[in-house]
Each structure stands twice: as structure tokens, then as C-alpha cells.
Amino acid sequence: MKKTIKITIILFFSVMVCLNQASNSISKPELLWSYVGCYSSWCDTGWYSSPALLESQGKVVAASYSVWMIDGATGDIEWTAAAGHGSNESSASSVGRTWPGVILADVDHDGETEIVMGHSNGWISVMDLNGIMKPGFPKQVASNEIRSLTVADFNGDGYYQIVAGIAQGSNINTYVVDYQGNVLSGWPQRQSSTPGGSAGIYDETQGVQTFTINGTTKTYLFVPSDVCTICVYDINATPLIANNVFGGGGQYWGDVAFYLDVAYEYQGWIDCSVHNLRGNLADSGVSFADIDGEKRIIIITNQYDCYGGGYDVQFLSPFIVNIDRTRFVSSKYDWTVVPVTNHVVSDNYSVIETPQWHAVPVDIDGDGDVEILWSGYDGCLHAYWLDKSEHYNWPYCAYSGSGTIYFSSEPAIVDIDDDGHAEIIITTWAQIGSYQNGKLIILSYSGDIIHSIDLPSPRSSSVTWGGSLPAPSIGRIAGTNNIQIVINTVYAGVVAYNIPDSGSSNILWPSSRGNYHRSGYSDAKIRSFKSISSLKSYGAVIGSLCGLTFLGLFAFVAVSYSKNNKSVKMMCFSWKTHLIQTTIQKKKKKPRKKIHIKVQDIITNQLIQVIQVIQDITHIIQKENEKENENEKENEKENENENDNDNDNDNDNDNDNDNDNDNDNENDNDNEKNDPKN
Template structure:
């Protein structure tokens, strides 16, 4: 009926009624936070009156072409920028990399300094060793209270710099000559210092290396998979570092170019899998669409769907989080589901949720033994036509019900959001591809933030366009229901190009003296750009940068304060509040 809320809105109203009535799974949160209860009551009243979202302002361009030269910009890839107060002056800097590494003034985008990748500032005039694929890491690796910058590049180089851009002792390292596409840091052994983990794009089962903070290769690494599991090249920023067993130390989850996911302890030992799979390790249990076939351990690849659909993780990262708030982490993984009958015909992007022992996640409330299927055929897998889409899973509570939703963009041109019931609600998925435009568009990994403090999160993505389209990409703001709130064209390229946009995950941060957040974007041909997010002074950042935090470890940041303060402590648990 005209004037009545649609089905998605009715569901939202019902959830809020239940929450206020004590039907939430976490009613104690309201008792502990009366202000939240008041805000929720006001929100419910507003929805009942208007069935509409609070106003979210459109992003406003702050600065553009950061790090560019006078007539051109280096080609930016998938590297998510970081924001930190590097020099301790109380104002943040932006650290980004396409090929060279640039540090920019946060408020203006002016260049502070630049260095060639694989080199440091003692080598002016050096040439970069290759492009930068994984996100920029900024963290205190050695626990001395000073920040380090960690980068990984083409040619197999991984570097650790001090905050002024000079190599730390023991760095750089070059485990292989292949491009390093995965980079993460975390404390694997509980000693208070962070290890540096990298993964290589190579046709070889030895794909993951772990270094101590001082550049020494950690004993047990690189892991030669051998009979303990199956692995191959790593072609995206796929690594996750997380404590799966509750012992206080992080494990390494390493998806790669096979239909298996390996998981290791700090010493490179394979983690055992659920006994339901027999005496196998994580990396010995293949991922099939059919749970029955997965339990059996093999499929016939004979044209029968159950026997032939399995998922490859060459581009598919793992993300680890406690999805339902029960204190036990889950592993979310996305990958390319294909028919193994012949030719590996791609069917759709698969999404899976695993328990810490690799069993498919099942509880009294949720059952992911049966997975979502047929999420959309690829628009194109030809990077000569359009640069590849990657399906990095993001976890965030979109609707304020205390459980995390799973979001990812894929090669169908859609942004997906799955609730823990295994379905997409509201207007999800949202398609950034519009056939009437006559060219393909893909979307970045999302960032998630409640911009206006109404308890419902907004989802922000960037897009890039098909080669030869002569079209720019955009910055999109989506509501928690998947409805489009704003679309803003990204700045024009500097130089002559026939496509543009932003492949990299944006980063949310407070760049200046006001209370509002900004969003920082590494574009393909317009350098680094920043937009103001008006009215975001009380925003809650739920997933604020590529792979969740500046550790790039595939886990949510320990606190949203990182995105206001521009500093993450070495423990990844405590926070230094250096900037207002």
C-alpha cells in the first residue's frame, strides 16, 4: 500500500521492536548503555513516523592528485592507503603506494616525501622495484613505541621503514623474485613483537614466508606444504592472521590457487581439521559446493553439479571474526566457484564460513553447511578488458542486531551483503554495473561506517571502469539495506588514459582539525584523493580500511579509534590517541 514501509523496512522495524522489547540476543547492551537505548527508541520512532533513513550527507572532494607528478600519475593498483601520525606532531599523514611510496600531508594532500619501492630515502633517484599490490602496513613491530611502515612489491621485495622512510636494520628482504601480493603483520608467538608474513604470486606450492620484526626468517618457514596439504600461488592479499584456538597467539590462514585453504601455527605446522574429515589437516580438505562431497573428500568432475562444483582461492582472501558474539572465531572465505569437469568454467563467487577446526559453521541458530549458490556469472575475467575484481570478505554489523553481516564485491559487478541466515536482505546485492552505460564496472572491497550515528551502518565502495570506456569510476555510499544514497564521480585522471577509477579499498580517517571523518582513496590514474564526510563527527567505524586494519590481517580493528587517531599500537589491542 502506498505510504507503507516495504518488506525490508518492515523487517527492520520488527527487529528494532524486538530489540527494545528485550528480544535481542544481547539485551544487556541496552542496560549497560542507556544512551544507546534512547537512541534506539528515537530511531524506532523516526522509522515508524517516516519509514526513512536519517539524512547522510554526500561526500565532498577535499583534495586530489596526491603523489602525482606535474603531468601524470603512477598507476594505482589494489594497495589500500594508511593514515598515521608518523612524526608525532599531532597531525596525521597519508601513506600510499602505486609504485613509489609517498607520504602526504593529511589536511592538504601535499607531498611530504617520496621514495622508490625497494629503496629508502638514502637513495634519491632510485627506480622502484615494482608495483605495490597489498595494503600499506603501519604498526609498531618491535614494541618500542615508534611506528614502522611495511610494504611489499613486485620483484619479491618486502621492506620495513622507520617513520622517516629509512630502512630498519635487517630490511629489505627478498624471499623470491615473484611479485608479493599478500602482506600482513601480527604477533604469532605471543612475545609482544610482530611478525611480517608475505605471500607470493608464483607457480609453486611454497608460497608463504614469515619474518621476525628484525628481518630474520622465522624457523619453520617458508612452509613446504608437502604431504600436509595442498597449495599454490597467492594472487591477492589473501592472508589472515588470527587466534583460532584461544591460546593468545595468532595462526596463519593462507588461501591460494587451489580448492584448499592451508592453516599453520607459528612454527609452520599444519593445523588439524575436524575429525569428520578423517585424519586430515586444514590444507587436505578440499572446498566443494556440496557438503556431502566435501565430507567424502573428492568429487568425480563428471558434469554432475554436486560432483563438479568446487572453489578456487587464488584471489579469495580469508577473514576471521566472531560473527555471532559467542566468543569463538569463525573463518569467512570467498573464492571462484567453477565446474571442474573440463576447462574450469567459472560459475559464481562462493562464500563459506568455517569453524576454527575447518568444519563448516553450524550452531543452534545458523547453519552454513549449505552455502549460498549462483551469485552471478562474471561480466569478464579478461584483464585486457577490465582489471580483475577481487572478493575480499568484510564483516560488520549493518543493522545493529549484534551479529555481523558478510560483505564482498565480485566479478558480476555486484556488492553482496549476507546475513548469518545465508541470505541477502533488503536491496542487496547492489549492482554497480549498468548495462545502459555500455561498459563494465567493478567495485572495491567495501568499508563500513555508521556515518550519522543512527545505529544503521553505511557501506562505501569505489568503482573502476572497462578499458577503452573513457569513463571515470565513482565513490558510492549505500544504506544498510543496499539502497544507493550517493554516487560521486572520482576526479579526472592526470594524463591521457582510456579508463579510470579506484581498485584499492578506501581508508576512513580523520585527516584534519575538525571532528568529521574523511575517506582516502588510491585511484588508478588520479593519484591519492580525499573526500570530507560531512556530519560524521559521531561516526562508528566498523571496517575502515583494506583487510580490516593497518595490520592487513583480515580481522576487524580492535577499536574504531584507529581511524580517528591515526595510530595503531604494536599489540593490535591498545590504542594511542595522538590526534584529536
């Protein structure tokens, strides 16, 4: 005789504490080496050049007024060169500082990586990994400093072009040279005959990306400068036309200003006889992201009141635009009206050095959509979701609002513990004359501090502040699976930290501008949940490996899962189900059940998988309403009577009637800017 008992249990799981306590699973960084490149009593000023990590060889290339090849494990310098010279020129004097991040690329298509750098006085260096200059280099393209440098294979033939942005008060601000140092035809730009507006380039603003327009695929160069527009060119210096909605049609990208109010963009001009806001892009690094199935352009602009021709900076605003220069709109998101942030704390580089508000578009919460991060001169690191708001505990503000001013760097982003939520790594620096130092800070995807560590103090006793200005660089350069953080400090040389137990890290934005071509893009994605292999109960009695312990309406479960076919250890994970209907059937005096579970991450509301679990039940604790309790007692009586007459004539067929019921709502400028550095 057989008796089938059907029990329907609705489970809504609460957030398990272990998921949000990222600091419990992220080890504190340990200092690996420091003061590399320094002298006995002082160090070269680091400025804004992010180091490049040559992971395949465990090396670091860093630069300021000198260039160093550093052993990643020990911090030993393998060779040194004066900026603008080769390592074989021992008596050479530096041509000046290195502002842009160090680039690694096989420029001449010889199968070997080259080091590419831009320096003061318009010098471009291309050298091999031994520090020897390649033929045609160094190349001086201008007399002013190179502030922006990027490389790309515009023609798709394996040979890279080198793009240099110049800090000069002129409409001519961009030079393009080939792998032999030859300036390409049509360059430099912008010539007076070329449509648009342009001026000096004062930071790593340029970006490169490939787009398909009207069936034709090309790689384009985006050039923000000290005006309110971005000039966009192909490799032949042909400007890119914008949508006909602007200025009556026939406008180019370089003609369309970034005004706060889109109506003025359509109109084609703004009235500065009254208080109106328009952007300036002198320090705005353009970036790119895959949004809603297409690549979009992202830029952070400062907004200033143009009344009377003034430059009274108000705040920073993020823009997302399409390749035709219109603002991004989808069925879900509308960026026609852009968000505004806090008022500036200081935009005076004699008070505190300027932050780099480069757009960093990365999916930090694992929901499939990018968030937009940048550090502003309100003293805060911002993170905007595509709904144009900051979630959780964002922004993170290095400056408390009183006392010494602190600014933060462009972030590097990595999922250190590979849990589907990214960590954000920044450095900070202090106000000039404060005698304070900066920190290395690791933040969770929710904007909470995981670790905050004092950076090494300046070696010279005569300096009045410290910290690090550029984005940290993240990679594996110490001969282990763990990741390292490499930082070019202002007055403590190049330093490195090791993060223990970080072997499974997924690096998403490794350094300034997203990659070592410094192009403003990263195609790395947060690893998503693919399957769940087993469930194991927490608390009470554990049945089998796939046991579940029910405590009233709650279950506490550890989940062993895989991501992108990569096994992950058993760990705590927050999830919930909407409806579980179980069939319990007695089999040889051991009840069995089959259940279907719809698993969903509570934080991101992301559906992970519908799992079927078949298991022995050794213990179930339930709290149900009075009627269900009465029914259960009656069933227990029937079972007792049945057990007295049990002749082991049990039938092995499970009679399942699983019924998942999902009613879940888805969570759903026109004036030159003075060179601020001497």
C-alpha cells in the same frame, strides 16, 4: 474527593519517515585534495594498495611505484621514496609496484610505528615514519611479486612477524620474517613434506587470528592460494589438523577442499568426469568474525565446473567454517548448504580489472549479528545476512547489466551519523577501453545509494578508463573531528574527501582487510542503544518535556537517547510499543499519568528499553471504539460533577496498574593462475 480514571491504549507505531532517509543526515563528501603523487601529465598506476592513515599525526602513507607520506589536511607530500628504497635514496629506482595495502605497526617493539610494504620481485620494506629503512630491510625473499602482506605478534612478546604471500606457480608461496629481516625457521611453506595443497597467491588472501583449541591458545596463519584449499599454520609452520569427519580422519586444513556440496568434502574427493563444482581461492581474502559466541572463519570462493579439468567459473559463494574446518551450524543458522550468487560478467582482466572478493563481516544493521559483504565479478556488491539471504535492496550493482562494465572495490564501513546503522563506502572502476571513469559511492545499510560522486578524471589523456581498485581508507587525518575518505585511484593519484558533520562517526572496517595490520578482522562494533533520556511529542499540543501526543492509535515521537554512555542529540527514531496501560489521576485540578512503554526498533526488532514516564497531561486525543467513547463521556460527566464540589482534598498517591503484555514474535585449484598484471 478523588476519582481515578484508568485508560488502556494499545499503540503500534508506524515507521517514521526520517529514519530511512539516511541521505538527509549524511552530508555529501567534499573533495579535500587530489592528484597527489602525480606528475604534470600523468600519474603512477595505483593498483590495489589501500593507503594507511596515521590518525594520531594526521598523515597518510600511500604507495604504488613510489611511497608518499602525505599531510592529511593539505595533501602536501612530506617525503617521497621509490618503492623498495628509503626516502634518503633520492636517485634510487623503484623495484616495482606495491600491491598489498600499506601496513602500520610497531614491528621492532621500540614504541614507534613502522611502515611495512610488499613490492614486486619479492621485496619487503620496513621503514620509520621519516621513510628511512630499518636495519635488515629492504629484504628480498623471492623473485616474484608479493601480493599478500600481513603482520602479527605470533609469540605475544611485542615483536611482530611479517608474512609475505608470493605470486609464483609453486607450492612454496609464504615467507615469514622477523623484525630484523631474518626468515624464520620452518619457512617458507608449503614444503612438499607438509600436508595439504598450495599454489600461487594472487591477491591479499592471507589472514591471521587467535583461537583456543583443546585449551591451548595460539595465533594461526591462514593461507588461501590458487587451489581449492586453505593451509593453516602456527608460527612454527606446524599445519593445523581438521575434524575427523573429513576423508576418514587424519586430514589437515590444507587437505580439505572447498566444494559446493559438503558431501564431497566429507568424502575427500570430487568426480570431475561429470559436471561438479569446486572452489578456487587464488583471489579470496580470508576473514574472521565473532558469530554465535565464537570466532569463525569466512571466505568467498569462486565456484567453477571441474568437468574434464576445466576452469569454467560459474559464480561466487560465501562459506562460514569453524576452526576444525566444519561448516558453521547453530540453533538459529545452518551454513552446511551455502548460497550462490549471480553468474560472472567477466573474469578476464584484459576486459576489466579483477575485483577483490575479500569477505567483510560487519554488523551493518545493528541487530548484533554480522552481515557478510563482498564485491564480485558479477558487477555487484553483495551483503548476506546469516539467514543466507540478501535483505532490503541488496545487492548493489555497479554494473547495470548492459553497456560499460563496472566493478566495485572491497568496502570500507562506518556508521557516519552514529545512528546504529552503518554506511558502506566503495569505489568503482570502468571497463578497459570504455573511456569511462569510476565513482565514490556511499550506501545505506539497506543497500540504497546515499551519495554517488565522480572520482577525479585520469590526468593522462592516453588512458582509456579510470576509477579506483582497492578499498578506500577511512579516518580522521585533517585536524578536525570529521572523517576523511582517502582513495588510491588508478590514474588520478591519491585523493581525499571530507565528510562534513561526521564528528560522531563510528568506524567499523577502516580499510582493506579490516585493519592496518591487514589481518582480515575488525573488533569494532556498532554502538547499541543503552538508554532513552526523554520523550518529546511531534504535532498537536506539546505538554511538558516528556509530553506524548496521541493521535488515535499512533504517536509521533522524537527520542533523545544515549549510546554507550555517549549523549546523542534529539532525533527522529522509529519505535513501537505493545501495550501501554496508563493511570490518570487528578491532582490539584491537573491530571497526571504514569505510563510504562516498551520501546522497540521497528527495523531491527531490537528491544531498546522499558521506560517509565511520569508527566502532566495537557491534551490527549484518542480514537477508541464506540463503547470506550461512551465510557469516556460518562467519566467526563462524573468529573464535571466532582469539580463543582472540589475542596482540594486531593490525594497524591498514584494508583498504577501497569501491565505490559508482550506477544511479539522475534524476527525472529589445482591449476596455477597466470599473473594478470605486468
